[in-house]
Amino acid sequence: MTPPPGARVIVGMSGGVDSSVAAALLKDQGYDVIGMMLRLWSDTGTHNRCCAPDAQQEARYIAGLLDIPFYVIDAQDHFYQQVVIPFINGYTQGITPNPCLNCNRFVRWDFLLERAKALGADYLATGHYARIQNTAAGPYQLLKSRDADKDQTYFLHVLTQNKLSQTIFPLANLTKKQVRKLAEEYALPVADRPDSQDLCFVGQGDYRDFLRKSSPSSMKPGPIIDLDGKSRGEHPGLADFTIGQRKKLGISSPEPLYVIRKDLKNNTLIVGSREYLGQGKFYVDNVNWISGEAPADPIPANVKIRYKSREVPSVITATNSNTVSIQLDSPLADITPGQAAVFYQDDFCLGGGIIRSE
């Protein structure tokens, strides 16, 4: 999206190199740039990375270097309601939730965008690696970053047409390497913050420690059994495991064993050999179609079931406006309820949703 010259643009700043360069580029292009950061979380005693005082300090400093205004907006309650509670509930219900999706959907492109408007800005820019394209007549399209390694469309598939029309990704056509070089040219600090897609509110501790406090039932030790019902040991808590996981089971067995299922009712982990793991068909809920419309007929698309997993070919059938069934060309071992499945055709991100529990 290219806003009119001189338009007021809010840049979500994290203090990291990506959002800093995004702000610098917009300023260079003559926009009226305002830096903003959301205060999402405060848990005294933990040093959480995101929006912590030192990240704020860094972002403020960079805003100072760029001579742009910078404001921190409190979003702690909102974040807790929209992101943290669903995260805790997800684990309590035995799924592996992805809080960053809720954060993008309900916090950044909702709460922040509303506040941007209050500050007289019609546009929100972020340092994400992704592209937005719009043709004269057609809808806005979301495309993968030019830097395949850094592409973040997996987390952005939640954006609607309305949001896309108000969004700018200044790094759209850049690679991480080019961004670093630009940071040097702008004399901005190039230090990388820890990947902002990590669980920001869990902080330095482990998400398991966080869950032990927030969702004790998800971290209660229980039995491990195999598919024949034979006892194979004890697990420290179901939240510690995802479907297809092999590591950390602590079972000595002649053949490698994998997590096949979680039996939440009995707090039991069910393990078996790899052959029982494959799944060729699964369902996805809360689907957002970037175009705004679900396709009438089944479509071929590549699907990605985790941020860092490979795309695999499939056929996607919309069962209604926000649910699809996905038939994979060949089964995948690690389809994990609670994670996002995101659909692609070449560079185009078509949309995505949350993998349903059986």
Add this chain to the structure above:
Amino acid sequence: MNNIYLDYAATTPVDERVTAAMQPYFTQVFGNPSSLHRFGQQAESALEKSRRVLAGFLGAKPSEIIFTSCGSESDNLAIKGAAFAARQQSRANHLLISPIEHPAVLNTANQLADLHGFDLSFLPVDKYGRVSPAEVQKNLREDTFLVSVMDANNEIGTINPIAEIGGICRERGIYLHTDAVQSGAHSPLDVNSLNVDLLSLGAHKFYGPKGVGALYIRSGTDLSPMLTGGSQEFGQRAATENVPLIAGMAAAFELVQVEHDQRTNHILPLRDYLIKQILTKIPSSQLTGHPEERLVNHASFVFEGVDGNLLISILDGTGFACSSGSACKTGDPEPSSVLTHLGYSPSWALGSLRVTLGKDTTAEDIDSFLNVLPGCIHQVRELKS
């Protein structure tokens, strides 16, 4: 006044480039750095840029630097802050310092012992005033929470082996504080190679303004704030930051680093010449402090049978500003406790003279000083008998 200033360890004139760097922050960029609006943001930007200048040269993270009102305050915060945090969190109760620390450290530690029941003990020093790492090792206790040893002594110029001492403290998980108020003016300091957790600086020793200092606080070091109030300076020191002075400190500190070689190459030969001439020309004279491991601008002496204060007065009358040891002594007939600690008898210790050179000191200044000093000392010795 055409007097020649040879007391740069007491204070220094503010460099004109430093005054210029401070100028915008009095009337133009006057905002309160804590304010949310643009006025505040611009002041804060200046503050954070200054913080990064110090952090960069010290090898620290910006969040590990806090600005204070002077070196003494930095010492107070480091020592009392560590003491009260230790008391709150554990049973650690013991602090260990060198006996020839600057009064800002010494009297702070004494107060903790006298009023708050902390256990204070002193490290031995050798005849040059140096603390040996082995002695630190020997004197650490289970309940020691802090060791404080100055990087360089203000009266006798001796530099301590801080890095080794720090290594020992680090192994035992005990904080090391160093008062680097003197050395900060001369040596590049790196908090990591020095192995320190706390390091005090004061701007006016290095051609910066008076009324501003800094404390390096290694992240993870627990300090209770001493000035309580707002959450400025990461909650370690309340009070609206003094932006112009802080900007001046950063500008001055940067010049120390950038001009380090140039300044050292100028001062060191002058100082060595001065020491050699004085020890040759003046009978019954000795250099105090370490002959090599000392501040580059620092020459300190004792002369037997001389009233040091009278000597300083006569020199001042003749046009030369020197000191008897520290800037803080006013007609006190007691010999310096530093010199007494090093084993000098009162007949020597009372006759102390400190001559400290600056970046603008010239060879002519030193020569004219050397021309009058022997006569002045002779005069004082005559008066005495």
